[in-house]
Amino acid sequence: MMRIIPVPRQTQRRTGTLFHYYLTYLFLTSVLLTTTGLCLHTVLKADRLDNQASAHLKTLLRLEGSLRTDATAAVDMETTATELKFYLPEADSTVRWVALNNVLTRENNTADTLTNSDRFVFHKGTSLEFSSKDETAVRLILTEPPRMRHPEDSSPAGENTSHSVEFLLFVRPAVVPVTSEPSARANESDTGTLRAAEYERTN
Amino acid sequence: MVEMVVAAVMLSTVAAILVPGIYAVHQQRQATRFDTLSLIELNNLSAVSRNMGVADRNTLKLSEWFTERYDDAKLDVQEVTADTVEPPLQAFKFTIIRPAGDDRPDFRHSLVAWVATQGVPE
Numbered sequence: 001m002m003r004i005i006p007v008p009r010q011t012q013r014r015t016g017t018l019f020h021y022y023l024t025y026l027f028l029t030s031v032l033l034t035t036t037g038l039c040l041h042t043v044l045k046a047d048r049l050d051n052q053a054s055a056h057l058k059t060l061l062r063l064e065g066s067l068r069t070d071a072t073a074a075v076d077m078e079t080t081a082t083e084l085k086f087y088l089p090e091a092d093s094t095v096r097w098v099a100l101n102n103v104l105t106r107e108n109n110t111a112d113t114l115t116n117s118d119r120f121v122f123h124k125g126t127s128l129e130f131s132s133k134d135e136t137a138v139r140l141i142l143t144e145p146p147r148m149r150h151p152e153d154s155s156p157a158g159e160n161t162s163h164s165v166e167f168l169l170f171v172r173p174a175v176v177p178v179t180s181e182p183s184a185r186a187n188e189s190d191t192g193t194l195r196a197a198e199y200e201r202t203n
Numbered sequence: 204m205v206e207m208v209v210a211a212v213m214l215s216t217v218a219a220i221l222v223p224g225i226y227a228v229h230q231q232r233q234a235t236r237f238d239t240l241s242l243i244e245l246n247n248l249s250a251v252s253r254n255m256g257v258a259d260r261n262t263l264k265l266s267e268w269f270t271e272r273y274d275d276a277k278l279d280v281q282e283v284t285a286d287t288v289e290p291p292l293q294a295f296k297f298t299i300i301r302p303a304g305d306d307r308p309d310f311r312h313s314l315v316a317w318v319a320t321q322g323v324p325e
Contacts, residue, residue, distance in 0.1 A: 025206065028206055028207070028210045032210060032213065033215075035217065039217060042225060043221070046228050046229070049232075050232055054235070057236060057239040060239055060243065061239060063241075068246065087320060094217075137254070139291070141268075163268070163271060163272055165243060165269045169250065170252065170254045
């Protein structure tokens with residue numbers, strides 16, 4: 001027969017970490033993880049912006065190289081606000097630059113047949129415009145989209161914060177071939193649409 | 204208390220490494236941008252001087268779009284004397300100088316252009 005002996009109650013000290021220690025660990029861990037996440041985000045964002053800026057600058061350089069090569073080889077040109085056409089007598093071709101929103105397209109045409117084309121794509125919101133003062137000089141104005149104004153920016157509120165890049169190009173002037181009839185030359189000059197192949201090179 | 208100190212040391216270490224790194228990347232990007240845009244501006248100046256037939260330091264100046272970006276940039280035009288350059292060609296050295304600040308050397312970007320001083324420019 002078993003006897004049940006009552007165990008006297010005794011005060012036991014509970015072992016382990018106190019609750020507020022757990023809270024401290026939890027707080028420090030969360031701060032550490034949050035900081036790590038913010039750092040990672042900053043690094044990745046900086047990398048992405050760096051890649052974007054690098055691509056933009058490469059496109060600018062590529063565009064400048066193509067434009068100046070065409071302008072050097074060209075004799076005579078036609079231009080509007082969105083289109084520029086070079087006449088290349090040596091290659092017997094025409095190069096047409098078309099600006100549409102933020103994309104600039106270069107089309108090389110030989111005998112009215114498109115032989116190749118190239119595209120230069122810029123940031124969304126970029127505007128491209130050709131501007132010509134005379135027959136031999138043309139300016140491509142690339143206006144970047146407006147940047148967000150910093151609250152501490154001291155410039156006036158109405159001031160445009162967008163920047164631009166300009167490419168200044170000069171083309172050799174076309175020379176009308178000497179003809180026997182002055183009246184015919186005058187008519188040709190009036191039309192202004194003579195192809196460069198019909199011109200003599202200036203030098 | 205010990206945990207707080209360890210966490211503070213770790214955060215300080217990360218910040219000490221990360222902040223200068225990000226700042227250096229930003230500075231490098233600014234320098235690359237200035238390099239590219241100054242090259243475009245130098246080519247513009249070279250084209251203008253070829254078209255004018257002379258590179259006059261009084262008439263040539265930085266374009267408005269460039270000075271809007273870099274208002275502290277300056278243009279320096281120097282005539283280059285070299286034995287290989289024969290008339291009617293004349294060599295000119297265009298240099299765009301921009302102070303870097305913080306006791307660092309100035310940003311300088313140069314381009315030498317051969318300008319035809321007689322007749323129609325090449």
